[in-house]
Amino acid sequence: MFLPPRSLFARSNCSCCRFWPLLSLLILLGTLPLHAQDNGLENPGFEDGVNGWVIKDSMSAISAEAFHDGKNGLRISDNDAKAGSAALSARYKVEAGATLKLGFWERSDKPGFLGVYLYFYDANDQLINDPAQRAGAGHPVCGAKEGDGQWHFYTLSTQAPAGAASVALWIHSFGAAVGVADVDDFSLSGIGEKSATQEPASAPKSVATAAPVELPPRKAPPKIIIKVDDLRQIDGKVNGLWIKFANFIKSRQIKANIGIIAETLEIATPEYAGWIKEQQATGRFEFWLHGWDHQTHVEDGKTYNEFDHRSYEDQKKRFERSQQAARDKLGFPFHTFGPPGGAPTASFDAQTIQVMQDDPDMKVWLYPTPIDAAGKQLAAKGKVVVLDRVYAVNIEGKVGVPEYENFVAGYAKNPDREYFFIQGHPMHWTPDRFDNFVKIIDFLISQNAEFVLASEYAAQMGK
Ligand SMILES: [Zn+2]
Numbered sequence: 001m002f003l004p005p006r007s008l009f010a011r012s013n014c015s016c017c018r019f020w021p022l023l024s025l026l027i028l029l030g031t032l033p034l035h036a037q038d039n040g041l042e043n044p045g046f047e048d049g050v051n052g053w054v055i056k057d058s059m060s061a062i063s064a065e066a067f068h069d070g071k072n073g074l075r076i077s078d079n080d081a082k083a084g085s086a087a088l089s090a091r092y093k094v095e096a097g098a099t100l101k102l103g104f105w106e107r108s109d110k111p112g113f114l115g116v117y118l119y120f121y122d123a124n125d126q127l128i129n130d131p132a133q134r135a136g137a138g139h140p141v142c143g144a145k146e147g148d149g150q151w152h153f154y155t156l157s158t159q160a161p162a163g164a165a166s167v168a169l170w171i172h173s174f175g176a177a178v179g180v181a182d183v184d185d186f187s188l189s190g191i192g193e194k195s196a197t198q199e200p201a202s203a204p205k206s207v208a209t210a211a212p213v214e215l216p217p218r219k220a221p222p223k224i225i226i227k228v229d230d231l232r233q234i235d236g237k238v239n240g241l242w243i244k245f246a247n248f249i250k251s252r253q254i255k256a257n258i259g260i261i262a263e264t265l266e267i268a269t270p271e272y273a274g275w276i277k278e279q280q281a282t283g284r285f286e287f288w289l290h291g292w293d294h295q296t297h298v299e300d301g302k303t304y305n306e307f308d309h310r311s312y313e314d315q316k317k318r319f320e321r322s323q324q325a326a327r328d329k330l331g332f333p334f335h336t337f338g339p340p341g342g343a344p345t346a347s348f349d350a351q352t353i354q355v356m357q358d359d360p361d362m363k364v365w366l367y368p369t370p371i372d373a374a375g376k377q378l379a380a381k382g383k384v385v386v387l388d389r390v391y392a393v394n395i396e397g398k399v400g401v402p403e404y405e406n407f408v409a410g411y412a413k414n415p416d417r418e419y420f421f422i423q424g425h426p427m428h429w430t431p432d433r434f435d436n437f438v439k440i441i442d443f444l445i446s447q448n449a450e451f452v453l454a455s456e457y458a459a460q461m462g463k
Contacts, residue, residue: 038189040092041169045185046072052090052194059085059173066182068105068151073184076114078173085114089169091121093192094160100167100190102142102156108181111147112217116183117170118156122163130161139170144181166195174214216415221448223457225387225421226256226395226441227338227366229290233264233272244434245426246279252441254451255283257366257421259290259338262322268329276330286453288336288366289326292318296342303343312351319359336454338366350374356384364458366421385458393420395440400428402436408443419457 042052046062047070055061059078066073076085094100104116118140120128129138142156160167171183226249231242242258249256258279265273279285291306299309307315323333337356339347347368356362357378364385367375371388379386392410397403402424414420422440429437444451 039187040191040193041186041188042090042194044187045070046074054088054090057086060087060171063182066184068107068182068184070184073182074171076171076173076181076183078113078180079178081178082175084175084177085171085173087171088119089171089186091166091168091195092188093195094120094164094167094190095192096160096162096164098160098190100158100160100188102158102169103153103187104142104183105151105153105185106144106146106181106183107149107151108144108147108179109149110177110179110181112143112145112174113147113177113179113181114171114173114183115141115143116154116156116186117141117172118158119168119170120161120164121166121168123165125166128161128163144183160190167191176214176216215412215447218415218447220418221450222411222417222444223419224444224449224451225366225419225454225457226254226451227259227421227423227454228256228426229259229338229340229423230261230294230425230427231258231276231287231290232261232294233268236269236271238272238275239427241426241429243275245429246285248434248438248441249284250282252445253284254441254445255285255453256451257286257288257336257454259288260326260334261290261292261294261340262325262334263293265322265325265329268325273329280330280332286336286455287326287330287334288338288364288454289319289322289334290338291340292322294340294342302345304345305339305341305343305347307339307348307352308343308346309349310351312354315351315355316358319355319362323359323361333361335361336364336366336458337362339368341368353378357381364454366454385461387419387421387454387458389423390414390417390420393417393422395422395424395437400425400433402429402433402440404436404439404443407440411443411447419452421454 046053049062049072055074059080060074060076062072063075064072066075074087076087078085100118102116102118106114108114120139122128140156140158142154144152144154146152169186169188173181228245245256276287280287294306296303296305297310298304306318326333339352341347353374356365362384364387365375365378367386367388369389370391371386375386375388378384390410393407393414394410395402395407397406424437
């Protein structure tokens with residue numbers, strides 16, 4: 001793919017650039033705050049070649065065909081479907097908390113082809129990764145969104161994070177992208193003089209350097225069913241880890257689904273049952289059935305999970321006893337089921353499927369695997385909605401251990417999936433692990449995810 005010379009391009013009239021002449025005028029008239037006209041970058045339009053830039057990757061090159069203004073620009077020719085380009089600016093001193101304003105021109109034949117990242121470094125030249133930044137990239141990113149072959153002007157305003165001592169621009173075509181883009185006439189305000197260190201050890205030097213996780217565009221934000229397992233009464237009480245979990249959900253004004261092991265409901269204290277009812281009344285929680293006792297059982301020397309290798313009558317009784325205890329102590333039956341595990345074998349069998357079909361209150365199955373033939377057959381009967389798993393998108397990497405990076409990587413690979421139910425075990429969450437859970441949720445919030453109750457969501461799907 002090759003872009004024709006500039007003369008063939010009409011000047012864009014998209015909304016992002018329409019006001020640029022006006023903006024320039026305002027700057028000239030001095031009616032904008034001083035910072036808006038500052039440009040601390042050396043050689044911002046590549047007129048002096050590579051001065052002020054660190055361009056070592058094979059995809060980026062100064063080119064006389066790539067100019068927006070002047071005689072040079074930077075052309076990125078990316079024909080690698082896995083790696084992206086990696087041109088870096090010099091580094092400039094910056095103060096934590098300072099407001100930085102980035103602007104640049106870009107044209108390409110692909111929408112969402114590249115982004116310009118602000119890489120902040122601390123006083124020890126280490127790259128600062130801020131998990132609150134969008135796209136999981138850990139750095140503020142200004143993505144060039146258009147892809148119509150016209151020049152567009154893009155801007156980003158951001159604050160230097162705590163601990164920041166210097167900043168560089170990283171111009172990067174996204175890993176999966178293939179095509180050509182030109183960038184030119186950068187401006188960056190809010191920065192100090194050029195920093196002595198130009199190329200720290202942690203700077204990306206080549207296209208082989210792992211890029212931050214890039215999120216392909218989604219048609220719509222995802223629906224998220226937070227599924228947490230194993231609530232039961234201990235010494236007549238609700239464990240503090242559950243209270244911490246529920247308080248966090250409420251503090252973020254989101255929703256979650258808590259799986260109850262029903263056996264202790266029969267002996268529920270007013271404190272335990274009262275806490276559940278209180279959470280339920282907020283409208284932010286659905287309590288669902290996670291088995292009667294969650295115990296494995298042994299037959300002929302083999303260990304089976306609670307709902308595997310048991311008769312229909314036995315399994316039916318486990319549901320009925322659980323529903324009765326829920327009605328008696330909580331005032332409502334369960335509408336959603338997720339089978340307990342424990343043994344590395346199946347967590348349900350054909351009898352369980354029949355019980356789900358027969359239990360009058362059961363409407364939703366948090367299916368422990370990706371959908372299969374048995375799940376499809378049950379769903380086709382129309383009574384039970386089967387919500388299935390995407391293994392790669394889960395709170396916990398190993399059972400009991402929330403893993404943020406792992407989550408974002410899996411999420412990035414599933415842009416077409418409408419919903420995810422993501423599973424966790426708060427009783428295993430030490431403070432460090434809980435922090436990782438919080439990072440995952442805050443990342444999803446930044447993605448405009450909608451957190452839903454399993455029953456509510458299933459009812460929408462059913463329509
Ligand atoms: Zn469990």
